[in-house]
Amino acid sequence: MKKLSVRTWLPLLFVINSGLAIANDFNDGLKAYQSSDFKTALLVWTPLAEQGDADAQRYLGYMYHLGKGVQANIETSVKWYTLAAEQVHSNAQVVMPQPAATPTIDIINYGKFKTSDLEAWTRAGTAHLSDWQADTLGVTWDVGRQTRERFSNDYPFSKHKVMLTDQQHDQISDQIEQWIWASSCIEDDYRAAENQEGLKNINLWMRGGASVASAPDPCYDKRMVLIARTPDQDKNTFQQIWLHEFYHAHSNYLQNYCVDIRDPNLDEKLDAFEVGRWFGEATAQYFAIMVSAQLRGIKDPISDMLGRAKQQSQREGTDLFADLAGNSAVALRLLIERGNIPNLEADVMSGAVFHSCDWKDQWAFGSNEEHRFAINNWHQIKQSGGKWMFKSKALK
Secondary structure, X not given: OOOOOOOOOOOOOOOOOOHHHHHHHHHHHHHHHHOOOHHHHHHHHHHHHHXXXXXXXXXXHHHHHHOOOOOOOHHHHHHHHHHHHHHHHHOOOOOOOOOOOOOOEEEEEEOOOOHHHHHHHHHHHHOOOOOOOOEEEEEEEEEEEEEEOOOOOOOOOOEEEEOOOHHHHHHHHHHHHHHHHOOHHHOOHHHHHHHHHHHHXXXXXXXXXXXXXXXXXXXXXXXXXXXXXXXXXXXHHHHHHHHHHHHHHOOOOOOOOOOOOOOOOHHHHHHHHHOOHHHHHXXXXXXXXXXXXXXXXXXXXXXXXXXXXXXXXXXXXXXXXHHHHHHHHHHHHHHHHXXXXXXXXXXXXXXXXXXXXXXXXXOXXXXXXXXHHHHHHOOOEEEEOOEEEEOHHHHO
8 A cells, every 4th residue: 555645735724814723723623623523523613613714614514414423414514514605605705715825636546656757747638728727636547457337327437345344445535535525526516416426436436446547626726536456457548548638638628617516407418518519528538649659769759649540450350439449449449640620739739719608619520520530530541651541531
């Protein structure tokens, strides 16, 4: 087991006229909470919350939601969340959530590879982004051999032997909770409930042996990379998966910040983004391939990518969805080489293609002739002089 490298997270305190004494009392409660002395934290924070301390109200909402040191009570939880949220919207001195001014990187590592490597990969990724607006929490652990092809009907992961102990699971879960809850990610009761549901899913996957590779986004300025490494993933493979999920995490406007989560037509509006999924996977995989090549000193990653794609298409056929991420990345490369979309490669590598919500309209599956051509001809690849490249007819 590698030592946890996540620092102790202190909440961003609301700037209210609560006085130094209240701030000190709040920190007493925080110390008790971080020591799992939830009853003491409850005793300290309850009178503060009743006096109007927004941070105490927020933490009480969380504790009543989870039943930490008190019997779980959703009504009481919502009451405290709501009171805290009302202060956010009514008190002129409150610090509202903004993109992280100086984004940070923190790692929880119970896996095979060095924490310093994970951080280096993450920093290499951030160096390409034109708008690195969010703190990053990378979380990884190892799972064992596959025991079932499908984790469950609800999640597209395979099921594997669980390698961590219950204590290790608890440590990871607690660190993630602290990172999320000591932030603006629970600024209202709805967002808090959404994050709590997300934490339940993470615990389900972790404790159930899911081969999860995902990029949760607790809020706009807090993004995560979450990966359970399977035994067949060597360092190079894992590095690409890490960078792929990192890119998803820092694609500013994939879905969640382009729709109103309270909209009664939410499902319909989210479906509108699904038609652009191929492009989301294409960009993340292309980014991962190129940054991984930079880290590993690979001189011609395009030839390597096209060679693998050609060989796979000969085995599995030319359906783009046979390997959506890999094949779509090749289709994206074809669009780049055809040169009919200005600045495409630069905008992909910088993440600029996701700086507004209209990307779904521009990149809906097969939405224009140029896209359709690339989607239908990505496999037109040849080898010449030891180098893999697109056939000339694909570039016309």
